[in-house]
Amino acid sequence: MSDNKKIAEELIEAVGGTDNIQSVTHCATRLRFIIQDEDKVEKEKVEDIDKVKGAFFNSGQYQVIFGTGLVNRIYEEVAKFDLKTASKDEQKQEAAEQNGNRLQRAIRTFGDVFVPIIPVLVATGLFMGLRGLFVQEKILAFFGLTPEDIPADLLLYTEILTDTAFIFLPALVAWSTFKVFGGTPIIGIVLGLMLVSPSLPNAWGVAEGADPIMFFGFIPVVGYQGAVLPAFIAGIIGAKLEKSIRKRVPEALDLILTPFLTLLVMSILALFAIGPVFHTVENYILDIVLALLELPFGLAGLILGFLNQIIVITGVHHIFNLLEIQLLENLGENPFNAIVTSAIAAQGGAALAVGLKTKNKKLKALAMPSSVSAFLGITEPAIFGVNLRYGKPFLMALIGGAAGGFVASITNLAGTGMSITVIPGTLLYLNEQIFLYLLVNIIGIAVAFGLTWMFGYSDEKQLKE
Template sequence: MAENRDIAKEVIEAIGGEENIASMAHCATRLRIMVHDKEKIDQERIENTDKVKGAFFNSGQYQIIFGTGTVNRIYEEVEKLGIAGSSKEEVKEQGKKQGNMFQRMIRTFGDVFVPIIPVLVATGLFMGLRGLITHPEVLSWFGLVPEDISANFILFTQVLTDTAFAFLPALVAWSAFRVFGGSPVIGIVLGLMLVNPALPNAYAVGNGSAEALMMFGFIPVLGYQGSVLPAFFIGFLGAKLERALRKRIPEALDLILTPFLTLLIMILLGLFAIGPIFHIVEEAILAGTVAVLDLPFGIAGLLIGFFHQIVVVTGVHHIFNFLEIQLLETRGVNAFNAIITCAIAAQGAACLAVGLKTKDKKLKALALPSSFSAFLGITEPAIFGVNLRYMKPFIMGLIGGAAGGFFASLVKLEGTGMAVTVLPGTLLYLNEQIVFYIVANLISISVAFALTWTIGFNDKMQQELKKAA
């Protein structure tokens, strides 16, 4: 296998040389490159380079998949060769005008929500661990019953599990200000204003133990604990307003007037207009999501399990982050997670079948690590590096995802968090659901693997692909 330095040289040459690179950055698994001329890229040479697990254009960027860890080492070698790196934000900025309006909108939505996902992942894991520790059967192993658990311990776990969602508007507004060019600290304060304890608590209003304040006799004013859309649009408009004010206010007064006017105008709009309007929109979207997930006879799992990875291929799957956050905020559980776990596991199984069945050493070396990556929740190497190349394994994976999703929907599997799936996702089901979670994954894996092994792949397909290239 080639050295990382040689691979870096090969990649630079294959994309048209240093002069064809406008900017380059990397994420957890991929090099993200903006090029001047797409026609200069030698796609076949890129795909045949050692350690490359796939390459494609997405969101205006040429993305080369190397996988977790490997991409960092390749990027270091690229920098040593004199290619100046850019931040992911700079690469994204150059790619913002790429794609249609819907793709650009979803990409921007993703830019806002992706940075706050880690804390929501941690919150979900805390919920799962609390469910395990407080489960009656687990307590019985130590001769305890639920009544033996200290009230102080429960309070401590509530700090871990409730904080992120209680102050979710602050996280969303902070991220929106950051993405749209405002001062993030103003976003944080605006978000905190939306959940100020002086306002009627949204959860209390929802369960009838408190009433919203009626301003001017017809505008309901309340806190927006757990809300997403009001904070998103307040952050979007607030950042635009702040930038406009800075251009017009004299520098001597900027420090005082800009934050003052931004906070004053935006909290008035937030509580009296943006909040009430988008809260209604948010409830309608949630109702639609719940209606789909509550479809009888496992239909939701069948549909979502089949189509989820197709949406991932299109690059607009970040919209699901918003839906999952809404589910967790309102229901405390996430039925969507269990279904997409099945879709991800199935693609990993299809890739594994290719890796075990092929006699080609390069394909085997690509497929086996890619399948493991999918079982950890990252399907891009498996999809773009293997399954989509031969198409049939990808389709077999879709069928496997539908089968597992169908079962997950039938037994009403619901995770305690989001953004972790398959093996790491087990931590979200450390309760009476754990057996069903394992079975759902096994169904997805078994169906996808069996179909790919029997009718979804053979080495003749690889030979035909090489001839076609």
């Protein structure tokens, strides 16, 4: 064994092993580690390793001094241990994220969970935009067709394209959360699928008036299709529970007992505690929104335009389906859709500003398609991948949503249907309201874009914070 390889092995062991190393890079004289748990680093042992000239923590990095030339050779040996390597800029960003306050770290962790899911949500947004061509009478009329001319099998296929990712979103969220928090991802998938089991009443059905299952006579249990926060919370608790159980069961029984106990405990918590809490929250939100819609002077649009995407984060926004149905039945129009479309468009505007302003290629590649998805009515990629992850863009988007919602409210803008917004939503405003509808969306986008560009994001500040 070469001396450099031996040094690399001793160094990795002294800093807590490969599991304790998030990434490694080097400069002219030092190896620079991002460490998972600083307490696992045996500092004296590191400094006693041959050829190590010193070691210290600085700016979120554990820096080990070897000197010019030698550091390159040691780095080559360390990198062979299948560690994540990073450029100095990437590691500086990673260190900055670790050193942020608790709220900043929590928000970034939320973003980390959603980044792997974003591509399918973007694709779903595109599919939903295309599906509008097959279901809207006025679009079909341009081609001399009616909805009856579209084959039922084709409509079924479009539903598969547009509904699958959101029906099973809890499974995707739980899978990614387990992965981020150190659990077994396949257990997360199964736990998430339990939340959308076909044995439970569908979330959208309950939102439209169907009854939940009342376990033990008082616990309302429903499916959580499209829900975010219940699956996220269950994923965090489940991953920590799994690791705790694994430490305590004998190795010979680990394969059987750990997943069994994790899924048993978490299914009970998710379905009978976490889920019902959010079901109750949904009912309160419905009552509050109905009361807000009665406010005069554009206040309804101002408040709901600001709050809408905050509610989307919780995953309890399905209850708005019932609200929109009630509005259409009682009023023959849907003013709620006109308000929230600006909130959705504003998230796209903020993500677009980040995408155009940043020089980070990875962030640009994420932000630009996420903004397109928002303009097609799906904000999850923009919220969780970009805006909420960096904090200020999300706030600027909320302000943009409030501005557009205010205009929608004072002008009495109202849609003729429900469930589609922004670009696809134009199909609900072809009754001489189209220009006002476009104005409301443009206001939401422009305010969010402008505020984000000026105050909401910069690469330089992001590296420092």
